[in-house]
Each structure stands twice: as C-alpha cells, then as structure tokens.
Amino acid sequence: MKSNVKILDKLYAAKGISNTIVLFLSLILALIVGGVFFLANGYSPIDAYAAIFIGAFGSFPAFIMTLTQATPLIFSGLAFAVAIRGGMLNVGTEGQLFIGAFAAAIVGAYIKGCPAYIHIPLVLLAAAIAGGLWAALVGFLKVRFGSNEVITTIMLNFVAINLTGYLVNYPLKNPEGMMAQTKPIFDSAKLPRFFSQYQLSAAILLAALTIAVIAFIFYKTPLGYEIEVTGKNKRAAETAGIKIDRVVIITMFISGAIAGLGGAGQVMGINHSFIDGFSPGYGFEGVAVSALVANNPVLTFFSGILFGAIKAGAITVNRIAHIPMDFVFVIQALVVIFVASPKLVGSILNIFKKKGDK
Amino acid sequence: MNSKIFKKVVVVFLIAVIVTSLAGCGGKSIDMGESDAIRIGIVLTTQGLGDKNFNDMAYGALQRAEEELSIEFDYSEPRSNGDFEVYFREFAQSGSYDLILALGYESSEALKKVADEFPQQKFTIVDAKVECENVSSIFKNFEEQTFLSGVLAGLTTKDTSLENINSENTVGIVIGADSPLLRSAMTGFTAGVKYINRDAEILTGIVGSWSDPGKAKEISTSMYERGADIILQAAGGSGLGVFNAAETANGYAMGTGANQNHIKPDQIIATATYNLPKIVFDEVKLLTEDKWEAGLHTWGIKQDAVGYSVEDSNVKLSPEIIEKVEEVKQLVVSDELSLPKTLEDIDEWLKNNPVK
Amino acid sequence: MNAVEMHGISKEFPGVKALDNVDFSINKGEIHALLGENGAGKSTLMKVLYGMHQPNMGTISIKGKDVRINSPIEAIKLGIGMVHQHFMLVPVLTIAENIVAGAEPKNGLFFDLHKAISEVDKLAKDVGFTIDPRKKVEELSVGERQRIEILKALYRGVEILILDEPTAVLTPLEVKELFTTLRQLKQKGMSIILITHKLHEIMEVSDKVTVLRDGKTIGTVLPKDTSANELANMMVGREVKMGVKCRSTNVGDKLFEVQNLCLKNGDRFCLKDINLYLRKGEILGIAGVEGNGQTELIEVLTGLRKPDKMCLKIGEHEISNNAGADEFIKSGIGHIPEDRGERGLVLDMSIKNNCILGYHRINRFIKKGIFLNNVIGKYARHLIKTFKIKAVNEEIHVGTLSGGNQQKVIIGRIFAQNPEVVIAAQPTRGVDVGAIEYIHHKMIEFRDEGKAILLISADLDEIKSLSDRIVILYKGCVVAQGVTDDFTDTDLGILMTGGKISNEER
Structure with missing residues (x-):
C-alpha cells in the first residue's frame, strides 16, 4: 500500500515540471481532446462548450449554480486530500457522506424545539461524528488487522448507501408522500440560504471554514505534523515516537468527518x-477534485x-445543446488526467515541438 | 504549504473564470426559444434515456409530437434524486418553455417546490399526485391497468386445451413492494379474475425489491408448484425472475408496463399495458389546442391509457376469450362497470356486479 | 592506448555544476579507484561513462575510438558494465536465470535453461567462483549476490567493469574475497573502476587512484607513492585526522543498564540473555557481522520492539517493557537509526520539519498547542550552522541533501536535545570522509560531556577507533565483552564468526 501512495504522490505532485503554462495548456488540451470526442460522436464541440460556459458562468444564476454544485465537491475533495496526507487512500468518502447526511437528517428532524444557533451546530456535530466514526472504522481495521483501506472503504460505501437506503425506505420513511426520504428537518436545523430563490446555502462558507481549520491543523499543530510524517514515512514516524496506529485512525476520522459534513450540507442547505x-x-468525485490540485487541502476549494x-454546465448541456450528460463527465475526467499528469502534457508538447523542428 | 503552486492555481482559475464568462456572454445565442413553436421541457428520471421503459417511452412520444404537432422539446437527465429541484428550476428560470414535464413520484416534491415558486409556469407530472394551481397531475388507475389482464387470466386458467394450463383453478400475482400503489395493482387483478371466475384461487407474492430477479423466481416457482398456471408480475426488474420461472416450470406469465410479451413469447401470454406515450402525447396535444388544464387527472381504460395486449405472444388464446375480455372492457369504458378501490371491497363488489 | 579515456568532461544539472572539465583514464588490466566525498562527482562521472547521463562537454574514447554513449545498452555493447550498490537481481529466480536475463540463450523460441546453466557454470569456473547456478538468489548472502552481479556483467562480455561502493554491504571476510576476485579479473585483462571512499581499501587493492573534489579532478596518484592520510587530505581539501584512537579519560557511574534481554521471533531467539551496561563518559561498541541481532537490539533499546524479557534502567529510572518509542525519547535515549532514509528522516519534508522529528511535542516548540514557527525556524538554522549542514536554507527538502548532510541533520537533532544516552547505529554509513571525521568528533565531544553512546556499526575500524569497550554479538548472544584495546584484530575476527578464543572475558 505504501508504494501505491508514493506512486500517486509522484504522479500528482511531479514537482518542478508543472508551471502555470503547463497547467493552462493541460486544460486546453483536455478541451481539445474532449472536442474531438464530441465531434466523433456527431456533436458540435463549440455548442457543447458554449453550453457548459453558459451553464457555469453565463449569468448570475448560473454562477450561483456553480457554487451550489461545488459545495459538496469541496468537502469530499478535502476529505480525500486529508486522508492522502496521512498516507491513506480514502475511497470511502461517498459512504461517509451518506452516513453524515443521514445523521444530520435524523438530528435535524427528531430533535425539536431548540433554537437554530444550537440546533445547527448540533446537527453538524452529529454528521461529523457519524461520518468520522464510519471512516475511523476503516482506520481501525487497517491498524488492527492490516486490512487494505481501499478495499474496506469501497465495501463500506455499499454498506452505507444500502443501509441508509433501507432505513429511509422502511423504518424512518417519511409517511407523507411516496418518496423514500426522512421527515423534513426543522427550520431551526436548516442552513440559511443567500438568496431565497437559489439553493446556495451557508454550506459553502462552512466548506471554506473547514478548509481553514484543516490548514491550521496541518501547518500549525503537532497533530498535523504527526499526520504528515506518518503519511510520508511510517517507519520514521514510529522511530520518532509517534503512535502511528492512533494517527491513522485520527486521520481517517477527520477525513470521514469532513465527508460527513459535506453530506450534512446537502441535507441542511438543499434537500x-x-x-x-x-x-x-x-x-467519488472528491478523488478527482483532490487529484487536480496535487492533494493540497487549501486548493481543493x-x-x-x-x-x-x-457540473453546472452539464445541467445546461443536454437542455440546450442536446448532448447526453455523460459526455460532460468525459471532459471532467480528461481535465483530471491531463492536469494530474504534467509529464504526459509535457511529452505531448514535445511531439509538437519535434514536428516543428523538422 | 507550497505557495508557488497555490499562486499558479489561483491565476489559472481566475483566467478560466474570465475566459469562460466572456465566452458565455458571446455564445448565449445558441438557441433560446427564438422560434414561435411551442416548447416543452422534460426532466427524465434518474435512469435516464436508454432504459427501454419510462424515459424512452416519454422521449418517443415527444419525438412524435415534434413531428405531428410541430412542437420543440429539450430534455434533462438528472443523476440523483437530489437533483430534481435543480433541473426544474433550470427549466423554469429560463422562461422559454410552455410546459415542463416530469415523470414519476420521485420528482413530485421537488416539482411542488418549484411550481409554487413559478406560478406562471405550466407543469405536468405523470404518475404522481401534485396538487398545485399550475400543475396537471396525471395519475394512472392501476386497478384498471391490471383488471383486464385479470379477466384474461381468469378465463385462460380454465382453458385446459392450452399446453401449460393445468386442472387447478389457480393463478398468481407477484409485486415488487408492499405499497398502496402496488396493492391497487393487486386489487385490479384479483377483481378481474374473480369477476369472470368466482371460484378461482389467487396466490400473491411480494419480492421486496425492484431488482432481485432471483428472489422473484423463487417466489413464483413455488407458486407454480402450488398449482398456479398464470402469474402476473408487477415487480419491475425483478419481474424477469417470474418469466424465467415460467419457462422452467412450464407455466404462463403476464407482464406489466410496456408490452413485455416479446421477452419470452412462449410463456408470456399478455401484458397489462400502460400507454405512457399516449398520455404524454395527449397532454402535449391538449396544450397545443389550448385545452391544457391544471388539476388531478386519473386516466384509465376509458382514455386508453391502460389496457392489455396479447401482441407478440406465441401463445394463441382462443378468440372466445379475447371476445369476452373485450366485452368486459366495453362495460368499463361505458361506465356500466366501475372497479373496486381496495382488496377489502372486492367481495362486496362481486355481489353487486354479477357477470353479464 | 587506454581502455577508457574521458577528456574534459563537464556535466551541469539545473543550478549545479556536477562535473567540471574532468579527465579520467584507465588501462587494460588495471584496478583504478575513483575517490571522492559524496557529491564530488564520482557517481556522475561513472553514469556518464555508463550512458545514463549525457555530458555537456568533453569526449569519451573506448580503446582509442571516439564514442557517444546514449544509454546503458550502448555502454554494454561497448564492453562497459556497472554493478550498482543496490543489486538488481530477482530473488525467486535461479542464479543462472538471473545472469542470463536479458541475453538468454534460446532454443528456437524458448529459453534454454540447460544451456544457460552450463554457460554460467563455465563462466564461473573461468573466474574461479564456486557457485551452483541452479540455486535461487534469495538463498545467497550479500557477498554472493554481488558476485552474481559481477558475473552478470561478465556474461555480457564486459571488459570494463564499474563497481559502485562494492564493499559498503560486505563483511570484512567478504571484502577480502571480493578483492581476490578483482585481482583475478585484472589478471585476465579486465579494467576495473572502483568507486569508493574507504581509504584503506584503495591502498590494498588499487593500482591507481583518481581523486575528485567538487566536480574537479584533483589528481591521479599511485597508492604506493602516497598514504591514506594524504589521500584523505586530497579528497577533503584540508588536513584530516583518520582513525585516531581517543579513549575516554573520565568514565563515571553506570548510566544505562540492560539485563536479561530476550527477544523471540516465533520460537527462535533473536536475542538471548543480553546483559550490558553503559557508564557515563564512555562509548560501548557492538561488534558483529551484520544480521546477528544488531537490528533487533537497536529496536528493543529504542522502544520500537517489545522484548519478551528485559530489565532496562536509565540512571535510577526503570523503563517498562511496554513503553513506546516516545517514552524512550522522553527518558533521554536518543536514537540515530541504522537507515537514515527509512527510519531517520522524512525525505520529502523540509530540513526544518526534520529537525524537530521525535521532539515535536516538547514545550520549547509549542505554545498552547500551536507550533512556534519562528522558534522552530531559528532552531533549524541554528542546527544547520552548528552542525555544518550544507544547505541553501532550512525550507528545502532534506532528501535533496547529500548522505553526509542528511546524517548531520539526524545527529544534530539528537545531540542538540541533550539526551543522556545515544543509541548510534551505523552513524557514518554511506557518508563521506569529511562528514565521518566530523561525526566522530561530535560523538567524542558528547562522550566527554559525561554522556554515553552505544555504537553499532558494521565498520570494524569505526568500532575500534571510537569504542572504549566492545561487546561482541554472535547469533543474538553476547559472546565476549571487554576493553577495546585488549582485543586483537584476529580475536575480533574469530569471535565475530562464532569461534572461541581462550580467556574470553577480559
């Protein structure tokens, strides 16, 4: 597992090669390759990109939509980045998000009569603890039984999604309406929205705040230091008297708690x-969000x-350009592939250079 | 923290925002309803296009409307149940749609929210009840959908000239979940069988999942062993298990929804059809004729929204049976026969409605 | 006509001039040592010859013919082979398979194992090796593996053989065997280039020495015309004192005592009934062939591994057998790990952050749970200055430093925290002469402050020159201990390999 992390780190970091130009060219290249892909399938790439731009930045509501869609992605990207720093591949952010969201919905809907300034923190705390414990279980299994965290997190995703699915379909289903969902949370548990007609809620501020807290822990505290050392060199950490088992579990807890908060943000702000x-x-998209910025927690924002x-663009894409949404996710994947592997872009550029020489 | 990378990302990000914003302003003219044609927007279900069911049927109906009624339409495929609100708002906000269509109860709450916010916008939702002044809510009558198939099954189970029909006077029904909606499917089927065949026994099974054909097969196999010769499935994806059981147990089966007879033409004798394309098409047609109305609309046999189909099945039922079913259908269409609403009402209803 | 002639070679890496107008040549049938501190450019020079780097300037000629060597494959074709410090063998394959890999004899389309075995057998006999080509590499000792690497090069028809620090991993006996082999190869007309920084080896085996310093050729001399000390001076560029004996003059009370240490691995004892003690102001050396329990001893004495039985005291304070590494550090036991890259440092972290590793929770660096960034930065700069660490600043990754400077970071970090006892494992492994001298000097200084050091080293010369007393470890047991100067080299050799001498306890 150790070697895996190293390879990923190398791929994502590839220091000294990436610079503003390469990063920018990576984006352009992704768009060009994506465009070829659109063309090959009989869609106009210009229409497609125009639709994405309109949907993402073309108007004020579009930009608000972008931020709304970004909010949960920031949380899960941060969650993944935190785990990577501790040397773990937390592919279980999806499951932790579900567990966190579920805990938020329960505390939001079943605890009654407290004012918002108590209820909101309480709900957030519940979500963070629930998501955190769910992930800490992975850390525990890893240190206690040596289970590979990639496998356990993936499996726990299924458990989380199906367990919450069962609970909202049967015992905790809202009796009103046919939809499988919990009772609505009380107003006191709702995150305020910036504009009444848009879904964008204070969750995005919470995401920024969480990033600030994580940055503080990582760069200013002994715990953050121990997480970094453990992630980069377990044996050196052990030699330095760091209790690596504890650090692994704590790292997973923090990572899961952040993913859980992301889920809570959706429940408290949107649904x-x-x-x-x-x-x-x-x-799952958190992996890509984190990869895009070499797992730097601050840049996940x-x-x-x-x-x-x-994503906001994607919503507009099939409405006005009549292009299936899946294509947009191809673009998304291309962006990650190109940006996360500057060496690939470098070698592609070299090809052009060589041709130019001849 | 590596401030160099940080700065680079910030710079690239800002450039991207500026460039995309400019591009956005310049490219806004792609198509924003510049023609005068009636524009429809449809938000599909999370299964999206290619589901060979709901979404494809609705999409097909709109394509037909595009040709025959010269409307235009745009569609969206949400990825999750949490996305509906975003999509409805996206359509409503653009202000360029005469009608926004929605499918299925999963989207009903999101629709209600957005419909309240945009009172001038017309919405139609199929298969869900949304009470709102600007929403037409079309609800199929599930009892009526399975009723005629019940009649057909009640008659066929006595026709021992058919290869797979046994001497037992028993049929069965397998449903996907124990919900009010599915119970009404059961009511319709039971009423249909008993209406024409008072002594028939009806076995029932609940899979508890829409995607567990294995379990459905087990349940239906035991039904065939207990003497059932025809089983109707109303269990979505699990229904395939019933068809497979029919094949191994040499029984007959019936489908629900889009015509399923072609799946196992030697086993499936009929489908309790749901004519979604017609519903969607008719709703659009009403709009073009300015006859669209908000409110709750229950569509049934009379509107030809539900019914039965024996097309594509290799099992040749006797003309007498079909004739009889058609007779019963006419009684419903002419309002001479109205169906019971719950399973408990069936006995009472049977007393009041002797076979004509 | 020389076998290899490199003339005016310059190689620049971004920001560094690694080689500056270097000349180097070697004759047929010659053993030529390439001497220099780490970072002097000897590896770079050899990588240029082996086609791994392209020089910015200069010419290379092989047997009088000018060549451009673009890759190791081309180098091998030209008869140049290189044995790296880290062996590139596949443990689960046989010797024969490893040797022929990449140039396998074929029988039609298929690999011909029988032919491979007979060819390898013949080759080995030619150079006087006794090996069984059918044996798996994983069963071999380090010295044997090295011979396999040499055979691998010979199999490809190599006439010029580059050996990168070949003795770093060998026991004294294996070193002797290697030298015998090298002399045999020389007899057969091979040219051998030996990259090393061990002076006495050069004096023993090489015909010529070229000294590099800071990417420049300092000179080429014949060993018989020079001395180890003179070579060291050339290499470092100033006067150095090597291998000076410096015994403690002020030994105090017992400071650290280990009693009845037993450690089992499964049913087998790794360490059995170890008793040893350290007194204030002395260095105790652990001598022994590698793999006789040294690693386990270090791990137990630093809290990384729980012993099955032990009584450990530092001063009056007893450390429980369940204590973790953090408690050992807190009790004043500093640890210089065997492998600095693996246990000692986090290579892709800044020097600054590595300076507080293991001491990152002490009050000096933290206020209200928050790191005092300025204090830590200042501390790191202080260590860089005090311990003469060659680094641009404290923010660069420690992995970019040379081995010697990395080791100085560890040593600085430990000594600056003023521990009572230091467990120093291989403190100078893979470190250049200048740094060795400096590290030894620091250790003696520390000892003279009345502290104690437990020195574990594979370098017997280091043990002999630094230790006041010696403990000899063989198969996990202490077979002898006593005052260093009472043991002769022969005694040590016999005891380390499990032999007995009369009058063991002195």
Whole structure:
C-alpha cells in the first residue's frame, strides 16, 4: 500500500515540471481532446462548450449554480486530500457522506424545539461524528488487522448507501408522500440560504471554514505534523515516537468527518431531508477534485469550484445543446488526467515541438 | 504549504473564470426559444434515456409530437434524486418553455417546490399526485391497468386445451413492494379474475425489491408448484425472475408496463399495458389546442391509457376469450362497470356486479 | 592506448555544476579507484561513462575510438558494465536465470535453461567462483549476490567493469574475497573502476587512484607513492585526522543498564540473555557481522520492539517493557537509526520539519498547542550552522541533501536535545570522509560531556577507533565483552564468526 501512495504522490505532485503554462495548456488540451470526442460522436464541440460556459458562468444564476454544485465537491475533495496526507487512500468518502447526511437528517428532524444557533451546530456535530466514526472504522481495521483501506472503504460505501437506503425506505420513511426520504428537518436545523430563490446555502462558507481549520491543523499543530510524517514515512514516524496506529485512525476520522459534513450540507442547505440516493457520486468525485490540485487541502476549494462549474454546465448541456450528460463527465475526467499528469502534457508538447523542428 | 503552486492555481482559475464568462456572454445565442413553436421541457428520471421503459417511452412520444404537432422539446437527465429541484428550476428560470414535464413520484416534491415558486409556469407530472394551481397531475388507475389482464387470466386458467394450463383453478400475482400503489395493482387483478371466475384461487407474492430477479423466481416457482398456471408480475426488474420461472416450470406469465410479451413469447401470454406515450402525447396535444388544464387527472381504460395486449405472444388464446375480455372492457369504458378501490371491497363488489 | 579515456568532461544539472572539465583514464588490466566525498562527482562521472547521463562537454574514447554513449545498452555493447550498490537481481529466480536475463540463450523460441546453466557454470569456473547456478538468489548472502552481479556483467562480455561502493554491504571476510576476485579479473585483462571512499581499501587493492573534489579532478596518484592520510587530505581539501584512537579519560557511574534481554521471533531467539551496561563518559561498541541481532537490539533499546524479557534502567529510572518509542525519547535515549532514509528522516519534508522529528511535542516548540514557527525556524538554522549542514536554507527538502548532510541533520537533532544516552547505529554509513571525521568528533565531544553512546556499526575500524569497550554479538548472544584495546584484530575476527578464543572475558 505504501508504494501505491508514493506512486500517486509522484504522479500528482511531479514537482518542478508543472508551471502555470503547463497547467493552462493541460486544460486546453483536455478541451481539445474532449472536442474531438464530441465531434466523433456527431456533436458540435463549440455548442457543447458554449453550453457548459453558459451553464457555469453565463449569468448570475448560473454562477450561483456553480457554487451550489461545488459545495459538496469541496468537502469530499478535502476529505480525500486529508486522508492522502496521512498516507491513506480514502475511497470511502461517498459512504461517509451518506452516513453524515443521514445523521444530520435524523438530528435535524427528531430533535425539536431548540433554537437554530444550537440546533445547527448540533446537527453538524452529529454528521461529523457519524461520518468520522464510519471512516475511523476503516482506520481501525487497517491498524488492527492490516486490512487494505481501499478495499474496506469501497465495501463500506455499499454498506452505507444500502443501509441508509433501507432505513429511509422502511423504518424512518417519511409517511407523507411516496418518496423514500426522512421527515423534513426543522427550520431551526436548516442552513440559511443567500438568496431565497437559489439553493446556495451557508454550506459553502462552512466548506471554506473547514478548509481553514484543516490548514491550521496541518501547518500549525503537532497533530498535523504527526499526520504528515506518518503519511510520508511510517517507519520514521514510529522511530520518532509517534503512535502511528492512533494517527491513522485520527486521520481517517477527520477525513470521514469532513465527508460527513459535506453530506450534512446537502441535507441542511438543499434537500432538507435525507433522500434515498441523493448523491450522484459527490464523494467519488472528491478523488478527482483532490487529484487536480496535487492533494493540497487549501486548493481543493478552487478545484471544487472548477468541477462545480463543469457540473453546472452539464445541467445546461443536454437542455440546450442536446448532448447526453455523460459526455460532460468525459471532459471532467480528461481535465483530471491531463492536469494530474504534467509529464504526459509535457511529452505531448514535445511531439509538437519535434514536428516543428523538422 | 507550497505557495508557488497555490499562486499558479489561483491565476489559472481566475483566467478560466474570465475566459469562460466572456465566452458565455458571446455564445448565449445558441438557441433560446427564438422560434414561435411551442416548447416543452422534460426532466427524465434518474435512469435516464436508454432504459427501454419510462424515459424512452416519454422521449418517443415527444419525438412524435415534434413531428405531428410541430412542437420543440429539450430534455434533462438528472443523476440523483437530489437533483430534481435543480433541473426544474433550470427549466423554469429560463422562461422559454410552455410546459415542463416530469415523470414519476420521485420528482413530485421537488416539482411542488418549484411550481409554487413559478406560478406562471405550466407543469405536468405523470404518475404522481401534485396538487398545485399550475400543475396537471396525471395519475394512472392501476386497478384498471391490471383488471383486464385479470379477466384474461381468469378465463385462460380454465382453458385446459392450452399446453401449460393445468386442472387447478389457480393463478398468481407477484409485486415488487408492499405499497398502496402496488396493492391497487393487486386489487385490479384479483377483481378481474374473480369477476369472470368466482371460484378461482389467487396466490400473491411480494419480492421486496425492484431488482432481485432471483428472489422473484423463487417466489413464483413455488407458486407454480402450488398449482398456479398464470402469474402476473408487477415487480419491475425483478419481474424477469417470474418469466424465467415460467419457462422452467412450464407455466404462463403476464407482464406489466410496456408490452413485455416479446421477452419470452412462449410463456408470456399478455401484458397489462400502460400507454405512457399516449398520455404524454395527449397532454402535449391538449396544450397545443389550448385545452391544457391544471388539476388531478386519473386516466384509465376509458382514455386508453391502460389496457392489455396479447401482441407478440406465441401463445394463441382462443378468440372466445379475447371476445369476452373485450366485452368486459366495453362495460368499463361505458361506465356500466366501475372497479373496486381496495382488496377489502372486492367481495362486496362481486355481489353487486354479477357477470353479464 | 587506454581502455577508457574521458577528456574534459563537464556535466551541469539545473543550478549545479556536477562535473567540471574532468579527465579520467584507465588501462587494460588495471584496478583504478575513483575517490571522492559524496557529491564530488564520482557517481556522475561513472553514469556518464555508463550512458545514463549525457555530458555537456568533453569526449569519451573506448580503446582509442571516439564514442557517444546514449544509454546503458550502448555502454554494454561497448564492453562497459556497472554493478550498482543496490543489486538488481530477482530473488525467486535461479542464479543462472538471473545472469542470463536479458541475453538468454534460446532454443528456437524458448529459453534454454540447460544451456544457460552450463554457460554460467563455465563462466564461473573461468573466474574461479564456486557457485551452483541452479540455486535461487534469495538463498545467497550479500557477498554472493554481488558476485552474481559481477558475473552478470561478465556474461555480457564486459571488459570494463564499474563497481559502485562494492564493499559498503560486505563483511570484512567478504571484502577480502571480493578483492581476490578483482585481482583475478585484472589478471585476465579486465579494467576495473572502483568507486569508493574507504581509504584503506584503495591502498590494498588499487593500482591507481583518481581523486575528485567538487566536480574537479584533483589528481591521479599511485597508492604506493602516497598514504591514506594524504589521500584523505586530497579528497577533503584540508588536513584530516583518520582513525585516531581517543579513549575516554573520565568514565563515571553506570548510566544505562540492560539485563536479561530476550527477544523471540516465533520460537527462535533473536536475542538471548543480553546483559550490558553503559557508564557515563564512555562509548560501548557492538561488534558483529551484520544480521546477528544488531537490528533487533537497536529496536528493543529504542522502544520500537517489545522484548519478551528485559530489565532496562536509565540512571535510577526503570523503563517498562511496554513503553513506546516516545517514552524512550522522553527518558533521554536518543536514537540515530541504522537507515537514515527509512527510519531517520522524512525525505520529502523540509530540513526544518526534520529537525524537530521525535521532539515535536516538547514545550520549547509549542505554545498552547500551536507550533512556534519562528522558534522552530531559528532552531533549524541554528542546527544547520552548528552542525555544518550544507544547505541553501532550512525550507528545502532534506532528501535533496547529500548522505553526509542528511546524517548531520539526524545527529544534530539528537545531540542538540541533550539526551543522556545515544543509541548510534551505523552513524557514518554511506557518508563521506569529511562528514565521518566530523561525526566522530561530535560523538567524542558528547562522550566527554559525561554522556554515553552505544555504537553499532558494521565498520570494524569505526568500532575500534571510537569504542572504549566492545561487546561482541554472535547469533543474538553476547559472546565476549571487554576493553577495546585488549582485543586483537584476529580475536575480533574469530569471535565475530562464532569461534572461541581462550580467556574470553577480559
């Protein structure tokens, strides 16, 4: 497992090669390759990109939509980045997001009569603890039984999604209406929205705040230091008297707690209840969000917004350009592939250079 | 923290925002309803296009409307149940759609929210009840959908000239989940069988999942062993298990929804059809004729929204049976026969409605 | 006509001039040592010859013919082979398979194992090796593996053989065997280039020495015309004192005592009934062939591994057998790990952050749970200055430093925290002469402050020159201990390999 992380780190970091130009060219290249892909399937790439741009930045509501879509992605990107720093591949952010969202919905809907300034923190705390414990279980299994965290997190995703699915379909289903969802949360548990007609809620501020807290922990505290050392060199950490088992579990807890908060943000800011299957893969996309910025926790904010823009654009894409949404996700994947592997872009550029020489 | 990378990302990000914003302003003219044609927007279900069911049927109906009624339409494929609100708002906000269509109860709550916000916007939702002044909510009558198939099954189970029909006077029904909607399917089927065949026994099974054909096969196999010769499935994806059981147990089966007879033409004798394309097409047609109305619409046999189909089946039922079923159908269409609403009402209803 | 002639070679890496107008030549049938501190450019020079780097300037000629060597494959074709410090063998394959890999004899389309075995057998006999080509590489000792690497090069028809620090991993006996082999190869007309920084080896085996310093050729001399000390001076560029004995003059009370240490691995004892003690102001050396329990001993004495039985005291304070590494550090036991890249440092972290590793929770660096960034930065700069660490600043990754400077980071970090006892494992492994001298000097200084050091080293010369007393470890047991100067080299050799001498306890 250790070697895996190293390879990933190398791929994503590839220091000294990436610079502004390469990064920018990577984006352009992704768009060009994506464009070829559109053309090959009989769609106009210009229409497609125009639709994405309109949907993402073309108007004020579009930009708000971008931020709305970005919010859960920032959380899950951050969650993944945190785990990577501790040397773990947390592919279970999706499951942790579900568990966090579910805990938020329960505490939001069943605890009654407290004012918002108590209820909101309480709900957030519940979500963070639930998501955190769910992920800490992975850390525990790893240190206690040596289970590979990639496998356990993936498996726990299934458990989380199906367990919450069962609960909202049967025992905790909202009796009103046919939809599989929990009772709506009380108003006191709802995150305020910036504009009444848009879904964008204070969850995005919470994401920024969470990033600030994580940056503080990582760069200013002994715990952050121990996480970094453990992630980069377990044996050196052990030699330095760091209790690596504990650090692994704590790292996973923090990572899961962040993913859980992402889920809570959706419940408290957008859906106002836990809806069965509410996430189209926000957690999984966190991997890409994090990869795009070499797992730098602070920068996940920006890559989250970039991905949010693509998603917002995607919504517009099949409405006005009549292009199936799946194509947009191809673009998204291309962006990650190109940006995350500057060496690939470098060698592609070299090809052009050589041709130019001849 | 590596401030160099940080700066680079920020710079690239800002450039991207500026460039895309400019491109956005310049390219806004792609198509925003510049023609005068009636524009429809449809938000599909999370299964999306290619599901060979709901979404494809609705899409097909709109394509037909595009040709025959010269409307235009745009569609969206949400990825999750949490996305509906975003999509409805996206359509409503653009202000360029005469009608926004929605499918299925999963989207009903999101639709209600958005419909309240945009009172001038017309919405139609199929298969869900949304009470709102600007929403036409079309709800199929599930009892009526399975009723005629019940009649057909009640008659066929006595026709021992058919290869797979046994001497037992028993049929069965397998449903996907124990919900009010599915119970009404059961009511319609039971009423149909008993209406024409008072002594028939009806076995019932609940799979508890829409995607577990294995379990459905087990349930239906035991039904065939207990003497059932025809089983109707109303279990979505699990229904395939019933068809497979029919094949191994040498029984007959019936489908629900789009015509399923072609799946196992030697086993499936009929489908309790749901004519979604007609519903969608008719709704659009009403709009073009300015006859669209908000409110709750229950569509049934009379509107030809539900019914039965024996097309594509290799099992040749006797003309007498078909004739009889058609007779019963006419009684419903002419309002001479109205169906019971719950399973408990059936006994009472049977007393009041002797076979004519 | 020389076998290899490199003239005016310059090689620049971004920001560094690694080689500056270097000349180097070697005759047929010659053993030529390439001497220099780490970072002096000897590896770079050899990588240029082996086609791994392209020089910015200069010419290479092989047997009088000017060549451009673009890759190791081309180098091999030209008869140049290189044995790296880290062996590139596949443990689960046989010797024969490893040797022929990449140039396998074929029987039609298929690999011909029988032919491979007979060819390898013949080759080995030619150079006087006794090996069984059917044996798997994983069963071999380090010295044997090295011979396989040499055979691999010979199999490809190599006439010029480059050996990168070949003795770093060998026991004294294996070193002797290697030298015998090299002399045999020389007899057969091979040219051998030996990259090393061990002076006495050069004096023993090489015909010529070329000294590099800071990417420049300092000179080429014949060993018989020079001395180890003179070579060291050339290499470092100033006067150095090598291998000076410096015994403690002020030994105090017992400071650290280990009693009845037993450690089992499964049913087998790794360490059995170890008793040893350290007194204030002394260095105790652990001598022994590698793999006789040294690693396990270090791990137990630093809290990384729980012993099955032990009584450990530092001063009056007893450390429980369940204590973790953090408690050992807190109790004043510093640890210089055997392998600095693996246990000692986090290579892709800044020097600054590595300076507090293991001491990152002490009050000096933290206020209200938050790191005092300025204090830590200042501390790191202080260590860089005090311990003469060659680094641009404290923010660069420690992995970019040379081995010697990396080791100085560890040593600085430990000594600056003023521990009572230091467990120093291989403190100078893979470190250049200048740094060795400096590290030894620091250790003696520390000892003279009345502290104690437990020195574990594979370098017997290091043990002999630094230790006041010696403990000899063989198969996990202490077979002898006593005052260093009471043991002769022969005694040590016999005891380390499990032999007995009369009058063991002195």
